[in-house]
Amino acid sequence: MRLLSLLASLLVGVLPLAAAAPEAMPAPPGVSYLYNANITVGLSVDVGQIPAGNVSVIPVIGGAVIGPRFSGKILAIGADWGLSTPQGYYYSDMRAQIRTMDGANIYVQMAGMMQGNDGLIYIRTTFQTGSKDYWWLNYAFAFGTMKASGTGFVVDMWHLTG
Ligand SMILES: *[C@@H]1O[C@H](CO)[C@@H](O)[C@H](O)[C@H]1NC(C)=O
């Protein structure tokens, strides 16, 4: 009896490990680099203190995007509606508008938070465009990092590939 329960407790300890063995996991998706962007910003507008923290709106006034599949400029449309919490987190909620060198208009929504003191904001990103050439962006699973620079933000963006 003792031996049986000892065996049982051993099995309970061993089984979850077996279930988590690497060979049981699906192959991870690939990651492709999408672009580097320099976003230039204007003077921020203070919304003030809301229950969650302080909100300020940082307008996007321009910028550039360079990547392996498209490059272009950032139009003076959009902003980062940022929330600074009393715990020291910064939540970014940015909308911007890319115009590619071949004239496609791409609406970009980025959201994420700064969670450490490395100054990096980890962002999830979605795109909308009617362009046939960049249609794949509508369902791209994209993510990146954003960091404050002297003139605005520097962004690096990736997306998952199959
Ligand atoms: C952003 O600025 C950096 C530093 O000046 C530069 O190396 C990079 O090429 C710029 N990126 C774009 C998209 O213009």
Ligand SMILES: *[C@@H]1O[C@H](CO)[C@@H](O)[C@H](O)[C@H]1NC(C)=O
């Ligand atoms: C929010 O703004 C108020 C008033 O300027 C300031 O006292 C407070 O420290 C700010 N809080 C955060 C989390 O930035």
